[in-house]
Amino acid sequence: MSSKARSTTQLLKALRQLMSDTKYVVQPVHAYIVPSGDAHLNEYISPCDCRREFISGFSGSAGTAVITQSQAALWVDGRYHVQAAVQVDDNWTIMKEGIKGTPSIPEWLSKALEEPETRVAVDPSVLRHSSWVNMEKELSAHGLSLIGDSRNLIDEIWEDQPARPNNPLMVLGLNFTGKTWNSKVANIREKLTEKSVSACVFTALDDIAWLLNLRGSDIPLNPVFYSYAIVSMTETRFFVDEGKVTSDVKQHLGEGSEEFVNIHPYSEFFSFLSSFVSSCSGKIWLSKASSQKIHSEVPENKKYVTENSAVSIMKAVKNDVEIEGMRNAHYKDAVTLCEFFSWLEKEVVHNNLTETEAATKLEQIKREQEDYISLSFDTISSSGPNAAICHYKAVAGEDRVIDNTSIYLLDSGAQYRDGTTDVTRTFHFGTPTAYQRECYTRVLKGHIQLATAIWPKGTKGCSLDCLARMHLWSAGLEYKHGTGHGVGSFLNVHEGPCAISPAHRLGEVALESGMIVTDEPGYYEDGKFGIRIENCMLIKEAQPSYNFKDIGFLQMEPITLVPISTKMIDPSLLTDKEVEWLNSYHNRCRDIISPLLQSAGKQQALDWLLKETEPLG
Numbered sequence: 001m002s003s004k005a006r007s008t009t010q011l012l013k014a015l016r017q018l019m020s021d022t023k024y025v026v027q028p029v030h031a032y033i034v035p036s037g038d039a040h041l042n043e044y045i046s047p048c049d050c051r052r053e054f055i056s057g058f059s060g061s062a063g064t065a066v067i068t069q070s071q072a073a074l075w076v077d078g079r080y081h082v083q084a085a086v087q088v089d090d091n092w093t094i095m096k097e098g099i100k101g102t103p104s105i106p107e108w109l110s111k112a113l114e115e116p117e118t119r120v121a122v123d124p125s126v127l128r129h130s131s132w133v134n135m136e137k138e139l140s141a142h143g144l145s146l147i148g149d150s151r152n153l154i155d156e157i158w159e160d161q162p163a164r165p166n167n168p169l170m171v172l173g174l175n176f177t178g179k180t181w182n183s184k185v186a187n188i189r190e191k192l193t194e195k196s197v198s199a200c201v202f203t204a205l206d207d208i209a210w211l212l213n214l215r216g217s218d219i220p221l222n223p224v225f226y227s228y229a230i231v232s233m234t235e236t237r238f239f240v241d242e243g244k245v246t247s248d249v250k251q252h253l254g255e256g257s258e259e260f261v262n263i264h265p266y267s268e269f270f271s272f273l274s275s276f277v278s279s280c281s282g283k284i285w286l287s288k289a290s291s292q293k294i295h296s297e298v299p300e301n302k303k304y305v306t307e308n309s310a311v312s313i314m315k316a317v318k319n320d321v322e323i324e325g326m327r328n329a330h331y332k333d334a335v336t337l338c339e340f341f342s343w344l345e346k347e348v349v350h351n352n353l354t355e356t357e358a359a360t361k362l363e364q365i366k367r368e369q370e371d372y373i374s375l376s377f378d379t380i381s382s383s384g385p386n387a388a389i390c391h392y393k394a395v396a397g398e399d400r401v402i403d404n405t406s407i408y409l410l411d412s413g414a415q416y417r418d419g420t421t422d423v424t425r426t427f428h429f430g431t432p433t434a435y436q437r438e439c440y441t442r443v444l445k446g447h448i449q450l451a452t453a454i455w456p457k458g459t460k461g462c463s464l465d466c467l468a469r470m471h472l473w474s475a476g477l478e479y480k481h482g483t484g485h486g487v488g489s490f491l492n493v494h495e496g497p498c499a500i501s502p503a504h505r506l507g508e509v510a511l512e513s514g515m516i517v518t519d520e521p522g523y524y525e526d527g528k529f530g531i532r533i534e535n536c537m538l539i540k541e542a543q544p545s546y547n548f549k550d551i552g553f554l555q556m557e558p559i560t561l562v563p564i565s566t567k568m569i570d571p572s573l574l575t576d577k578e579v580e581w582l583n584s585y586h587n588r589c590r591d592i593i594s595p596l597l598q599s600a601g602k603q604q605a606l607d608w609l610l611k612e613t614e615p616l617g
Contacts, residue, residue, distance in 0.1 A: 004398070005089040006057050008072075012091055014157040015055065016069050019121070024156060025149055030117035031109055033135075034065040034154060039125045040205050041289060043494055044222050044377070048162040051126070051154040058087045060391055065092075066105055068112050075105060078480025079390040082526055086389075098480055106135065110142035124148035124292035130307075130506055132292035148292060165218040169225060169244045171252045176417055176490065177213045178321025181252075182259055184211050188231050188310050198282030199232040200310045201273070201298075203290045206492045210315045212238065212261065214249065215490060221375050222492050223415055228269045230276065231310075237262045239269040273297050285310055289507065307507035308497045315488070316498055317514040322419075322489040323538065326516055327559050329419025329490075330536060332369040334561045334593045335600065337412070337423065339365050342608030344402070348429045352401050355381040355394035358410075366414050376413035376420050376493040383408050387426075387530030390481055390522070404430030407529040413493055422493050422518055423560045424534035432568055438475070439523045440531050440568040445471040446521040447533045448578050450483065450500070450556070454542045457552040458510045461500035461517070468500075468521040477523055484518040487536055513554060515539045531568075535560035561589045563612035571616060579617045586613035 020028045034056075038049035043061050052058065056065045056072070060080040066073050075095040076084045084094045095102050103111075109120060120139055124132065136146040155161060174180060188200055188211075202208050205224035209215055216225025228239040238253070238261045245263060254260030264272060274297055277284065283304040286295060295303070318326065340362045347353045359381040366372055382392045384406035386399070394400075402408055408429065413422040426440065446468035453467055461484060466473075468483040484500030487493060497509045500517060511517070520534030535558045542555035563586060571579070590613050597606040 005087055007089055008055065008057055008091050009089075011055055011157060012067060012072055015067055015153055018153045018156055019067075019069070024151060024153060025121065027119065029119045029121035029147060029149070030113050031066060031068045031120040032153060033105070033120065033122040033127075034067070035122070035126050035131075036062055036064065037126050037128070039291060039293075040203055040226070041126075041128050041291060042205060042219055042222070042224075043492070044219055046162075046165055046219050048164050049126075051152070051158070054158055054161075055154055056088055056092060058084050059393070060084065064105065066109065068109075068117075071112050073108060073112075081480070082389045083391060104138065106138035106142055106144070109139065109144060113144065118144050119147055120144050121147040121149045121153075123150060123152040124296060125150065126152070127292050128289050129286075129292050129295040129305075130288040132295075148296070150293065164226065166241050166243050167217045167225070168246055169240075169249045170215040170223070171248055172213045172215055172417070172490065174213075174321075176321070176325055178319040181211060181213045181261075182254075184213075184311070184314070185231055185236055187314065189233055191310055192231075192233060192285070195285070195304060196283070197285045197304045198280050199230055199276075200285040201290070201294065202229040202231070202309060202311070203294055204287070204309060204312075206488060206495065207309050207311050207315065208238075210488075210491060211311055212253065214252070216244065217374075221377055221415065223373060223490055224492070226266060228266070230273070235262060237264060237272070239264045239266050239272070241266045270297065277302060287312075308509070312497050312507075313509060313512075315491075316486055316495060316509075317512050318489055318516060319514070323514065323516075325418030326420070326487075326489060326536070326538075329414070329416040329421050330423075330559045330561060331592060331596060332372075332416060333366075333414055333421040333423060334589070335596050335602070335605070336362070336365045336369060336414075337425070337562045338593060338597060338609045339602055339605040341425075341427070341612075342605045345429060345608065348402050348404055354396070354401055355383055355386065355399040356396045358402060359394060359412075362410075362412060369414075369416065371417035373415040373417060373490075376415045376422060380409065380411035380424075382410075382530065384529060385527045388524040388526050388528060389530070390524065390532075402429075404428075407432065407436060407531065409530050409532060411532065411534065415490060417490055420488050420490055420493055421560070422487055422534065422536055423562055424520060424522075424532040425562060425565065426531045426533065426568065427565045428568055434570070436529060436531075437568055437570040438573065439477065440565075441570045441573045442471045442475060442477065443521050443523050443531050443533055444564065444569065444582075445574065445578060447519055447535070448581050450519050450521075451535070451537065451558060452555075452577075452581060454544055454553050454555045455511075456548070457512075457554055459554075460504065460508055460510050461498055462502065462504045462508065464511075465500050465502045468519065469502075472521070472523060479522045479524060481522070483521055484537075487516045487518060489516075511539050511554060513540050516559070517556075519556065519558075533564060558585065558588075561593055563589055563609060566612070566614070566616050569616065574616075583615045583617070586615070589613050
């Protein structure tokens with residue numbers, strides 16, 4: 001993360017000129033909205049789609065820029081309040097979502113624009129349908145109109161915009177997926193019949209990758225690829241750049257067989273969709289998470305619309321093969337992290353090691369693991385005040401040295417063929433203050449509170465979120481991010497439609513057995529330190545003493561097996577039950593990871609693991 005804001009003056013000037021130029025817009029527009037997403041509404045996007053970052057300088061994964069002829073504003077959530085303040089220049093006003101008094105985009109525009117300035121434009125291909133509907137309604141209430149301008153004005157001023165990636169596809173075998181693409185398509189057709197719908201349109205890249213048992217590399221650190229898909233009762237159509245499709249992919253998709261996938265060029269999707277809609281007599285299933293442009297192609301009387309896609313829950317609930325793969329991936333990750341921390345602990349004492357050097361070393365260690373593909377997100381290697389920036393990214397030359405006087409927070413993950421990992425640990429290589437230990441212990445208590453919870457089936461994560469916060473709240477402390485997110489199986493590290501967050505999200509579904517979510521409470525003091533403890537957790541059936549009206553109950557099991565720092569704990573704040581949980585967790589780390597370190601001949605890492613998992617109390 002760059003600590004120096006770059007000037008956006010000339011970019012804003014160029015954009016404002018186009019907003020008034022009828023060569024580029026049908027009529028002059030008075031405000032232009034630049035969301036974070038691409039045409040598939042990915043959270044993480046390819047460099048060619050980083051339009052909001054290009055115009056504002058802010059590189060976070062979420063945020064919305066709004067530009068008028070005289071002002072520019074950037075909306076960011078609690079994860080990015082600090083980062084945005086560092087990265088944007090004086091042309092911008094930062095709107096901190098979640099802070100009392102922060103206006104919504106329509107509220108702000110209602111004051112920023114004056115009659116006859118009423119036209120607000122956005123590229124409908126990069127704004128989800130549900131957001132469009134809400135934005136249009138709110139703007140209308142303030143006398144403003146939302147205009148869908150398919151000519152993206154940012155692209156017009158971006159002179160050195162990178163080309164869209166065109167990397168080859170990877171076939172993922174049944175030993176990793178546990179289910180053929182044919183059987184997944186058959187499941188979708190059962191849903192089509194059940195809901196009296198003729199076809200499904202898929203636009204989310206992880207949906208399509210999961211459905212067809214393919215992976216790619218078009219989006220950095222996310223094994224997905226640019227594509228669309230349509231499944232009807234008789235055909236499956238796949239729209240992808242033909243340069244990606246190898247002979248192995250064609251064979252995998254049934255070329256020459258009775259059941260096969262029709263492959264079309266990516267560029268032909270919208271023309272095909274238009275003709276398909278015209279010829280289709282039944283309804284077409286769309287997700288509200290698809291773009292407004294997709295929705296505008298289908299007449300209202302032909303739409304069947306749901307919050308989530310037809311496969312989102314099927315993808316989120318892992319089968320036995322996927323669960324086993326996720327366990328294996330986390331075992332490998334635990335081996336790498338034990339090796340890394342055992343190395344780091346010694347390096348901090350003898351060398352001026354920087355945050356970026358540590359992150360580079362960790363990636364080198366991960367590359368040694370079988371079936372390693374890439375990181376699953378940019379490693380957050382953060383020391384001291386940088387750890388207070390939730391999604392910090394160290395930049396060489398601007399980063400801090402890791403020392404024995406500051407807290408060190410590492411949030412890292414990897415993509416393996418058998419699974420995706422995401423784990424955060426917080427250490428101090430010297431002596432933490434009493435206050436730091438108290439904060440850390442309260443975060444740990446919240447982590448344990450959620451990890452040991454038992455809840456009735458049908459419960460959504462928003463109902464559990466407070467469990468992770470209650471011990472911070474009791475001391476007047478809080479954190480401004482969600483407590484957990486779903487994790488894909490060799491897919492996106494942030495996967496819906498489940499989450500554990502204080503706010504109910506559109507499309508959020510109840511937690512189910514087989515889902516994998518994170519448990520990651522934290523605490524951050526701007527300019528001082530940050531703390532987070534994160535495990536990936538498998539949701540599974542619980543067996544409590546009773547079963548009220550046979551409703552069934554669920555619980556969590558950690559599949560991350562990396563020691564939790566005991567040096568950072570104030571034992572006087574833990575109950576006997578919490579100490580018992582921690583010791584039991586560390587015994588599992590020893591039992592499962594020790595043999596792997598031994599067989600790999602990693603004695604230093606093994607010694608570190610044994611030291612860090614000594615029983616507490």
